Amino acid sequence: MSAAVPQDLSGKMLVFPQESSSAHVRLTTSRQSLGAVTVCQRFITELTRAFSLFSLATPSVANDFLILKNAASGDISPYIRDLGITFKAQDYHLNRWQSLCVTWDAASGLAQLWLDGKPSILKFFSTSNISGPMIIVLGQDQDSYGGGFDSKQSFVGMLTDVHMWDYVLPPHHLDNYSQRFNFPEGNILNWRHRSHRRLKKRATGLKMAPVCIFLSLTIGISAALPRDMTGKMLIFPQETNTDHVRFTTSRQTLGAATVCLRYLTDLVRSFSFFVLATPTHVNDFHIFKMPARDEINVDIRNVAKNFKGQEFKLNTWQSVCATWEAASGLVQVWLDGKPSSMKFATNSNISGPMIIVVGQDQDAYGGGFDKIRSFVGMISDVHMWDYVLSPHHLDNYSQKFNFPEGNILNWSSIEFMITGRVLVQNKQHPC
Incomplete structure (x- = not known):
């Protein structure tokens, strides 16, 4: 295990080269309360089974904010406060870089996916805030706080440009993220200046080749x-x-x-x-x-x-x-x-x-x-x-x-x- 140190990961990616019940990356935040969230990342994989793209756990809720790709080719299931709901008919592709954002707001309880800049419908999840010390993991699904990993839900592929905000990013910025245009960098997780622990050497950072307003x-x-x-x-x-x-x-x-x-x-x-x-x-x-x-x-x-x-x-x-x-x-x-x-x-x-x-x-x-x-x-x-x-x-x-x-x-x-x-x-x- 390496110590948590801030790093500028601009132009870099995390490589998860094998199925594992241990290899993962833990991202660091001091936040202990969230009433809204946006998470964005880019990924490439050839997995056809289910796998985790992002896992945030607190001591009381293992799936406080989880992004799970289902085995069905077009299905993605966010879990918010342990409630999982499936978004169907997503334009998911194997062996191709894609951008994925998930938004949620406790005030309305609504969550939404944006895959390659295309929005899903909005679905109701929870109006309860995320609360408690947070462990954020890439590469594995936390079935318990900081652990409970299963190799059959591990991620194999590459991840990059991970950002997290404590608010719902507006549509034009979500579209800008997918197009690699200007967008406000994450105020909780920021790929340009991030504290992370690299756990197990096989999750590695490598040089990467180029590859609207709510109403009441x-x-x-x-x-x-x-x-x-x-x-x-x-x-x-x-x-x-x-x-x-x-x-x-x-x-x-x-x-x-x-x-x-x-x-x-x-x-x-x-x-x-x-x-x-x-x-x-x-x-x-x-x-x-x-x-x-x-x-x-x-x-x-x-x-x-x-x-x-x-x-x-x-x-x-x-x-x-x-x-x-x-x-x-x-x-x-x-x-x-x-x-x-x-x-x-x-x-x-x-x-x-x-x-x-x-x-x-x-x-x-x-x-x-x-x-x-x-x-x-x-x-x-x-x-x-x-x-x-x-x-x-x-x-x-x-x-x-x-x-x-x-x-x-x-x-x-x-x-x-x-x-x-x-x-x-x-x-x-x-x-």
């Missing part, structure tokens, strides 16, 4: 007030049978409708995008993602129509629109501006006081929620019209060009009520 969260039930949501998104950070957003409209009859929204999720199960219920029909206008990856259902007046061959993508912002008119009875889906075939649903008008919900599937008028059909991810740019939007405008919506704003629901001036842990934030636009 809303929890509980908020009153319906018109808001300009331009540039903002709704975050549904956890699977639940309660959390949802209810949009307000005074309309009680519809002979046609178009609904458009944008979403980001890593869900592989079924879930509801948008549901309009009346006392007589709980699925009067319902957009529903089916378990099969390429299938989307649209229900009109409780008549379900299935649209196959949809190019649904995980962990990527997409736009979805659904149109219907009673005169013809035809319903259609537009995913990322690509139209489906048209199908006959019903010639019957939607009629009655309407409850419109995103985040849950109404199995009863205004309720009947089931967490296994809840939405987890982000939703933005929700609009609804009382007519079928033209193909030109549907394409413009998908391309973020000019289109007529919704005359029933308009994201630029929309009334809604939040129930549960649903948050409003600025949309993330890396520079």
